[in-house]
Amino acid sequence: MQQRAVVGSVNLGQPEPNPYKETRATGIAKRPQDGPVEVRAPGPKKGGLGSGLVGDFLGDTKHHGGDDQAVYSFAREDLDRWAERLGRELPNGFFGENLTTEGIDVNAARVGERWRVGDTVELVVTCPRIPCSTFRGWVGERGWLRTFTADARPGAYLRVAVPGTIRAGDPIAVISRPDHDVTISTVFRATTRERELLPGLLAAGDDLDAETREAAEAARAAG
Template identity: 75%
Template sequence: MPLLLSVNVGRPQPNPYKETKATGIGKLPQNGPVEVRAPGPKRGGLGSGLVGDFIGDVKHHGGDGQAVYAFQREDLDRWAARLGRELGNGFFGENLTTVGLDVNEARIGERWQVGAGVVLQVTSARIPCSTFRGWVGERGWLKTFTADARPGAYLSVVTPGTIRSGDDIRVLHRPDHEVTVSLMFRAFTTERDLLGSLLAAGDDLDPETQAEIAVARR
């Protein structure tokens, strides 16, 4: 059974890697329950889908389509071995550190139930930014991370509620198309010829992603 290994929340801290003055990328596991709700639009909304989690660059991060970010522990362990350093849950800026679930093979529009009642929907792939590059502090990090094509998934909040470390994760719905998180990431980064294939996801693409595909295909 896939599990939520930890729920991670970031507090504001100085961001020397981007023009925004603060970042919440340094997320730490929480001991108790964390409230999850739809945050609204990127600009003017609540930022993160997790109450108490900070997002500094609200132009590019957060909002309903990027309310929650999930990354799997198996990939963190692989990176830890490759980089020769310990990587704690939340270090990649993820809100949910999962185990037993291949996040990158999740399909766009896939729905997960976390715990007793929270329902999240996979919306898009995480595209790494300069804050992530500076935070990890490895030479050529963005190029290395991008080549791996296992970026983790953004999710929207369908049903709000509370979640906590140790909650079960259950896949409630898997669309019948083949557009996965990894495929979307490669289409937007290293394999632009795949952009047209993303349209197979149809209505499972949120409006923001549809607009990004349209711009990218011009």
């Protein structure tokens, strides 16, 4: 029997000093919340509200946040795999994810795929998480960015299509899935180590975020 897909936890970050980057504070240390959390579209990356979750702090709003990166999801199953590989406990929220999911392969989600979370909230899969220096310093493993990138299971950002509240235990249902086969893992591989895959991302059409589409179009034009 297939495991039911649910939210394992909803995680928020508070500002803490960031010794790993030029930004003075970071919210990467996200912690599970006991009650419901409000989710809404944060607006543009520049001048918007940052995170799609009310009460969640983002330190580097130049590179994170905005409508296409409103909510970051990562699978508990992948955290468990990394915990075994690294030989250390990795609690929900440790990778900086807002939603720690259970029972759904986040990395196999297609860009443009729509999820219903709980009774009302609808989220649209947009793009993979690209690891940064804050993530590298926070995890503290030698060669971490190279190791994480080679694994090609980065977790997914989502856009808020229908706002509302979410909480731990809410069911996750995939309510629509595009016809193309461009997944989060495929986009990540194409934009990091396997640039020859970039032109193929254009099969996703308007489901691609603007930055990825621009890179894919440039790669196609270059032959």
